Amino acid sequence: MGMRGLADFQLTDEEKDQIRARITALEVEHGDLDYIIATLSQDPVHDQLRVRRLKKRKLILKDQIAMLKDRLIPDIIA
Secondary structure, eight states: OOOOOGGGSOOOHHHHHHHHHHHHHHHHHHHHHHHHHHHHHHSTTOOHHHHHHHHHHHHHHHHHHHHHHHHHSOOOOO
């Protein structure tokens, strides 16, 4: 017997709405980071460490967004 993952359970409409709201918030933060990184990168004396940290945070957000979107798509057994 295998263990059932979180994706194996049906989400309620309320849970789906909460996930969509979280995705929206993460996408806004991702866009904000994109703008901040672009702005900092234009400055010839920008803090490279800060830019790297912001880029890392942006990648983490991208992964979280993808994971949450995957939860909204039901698995189809082929």
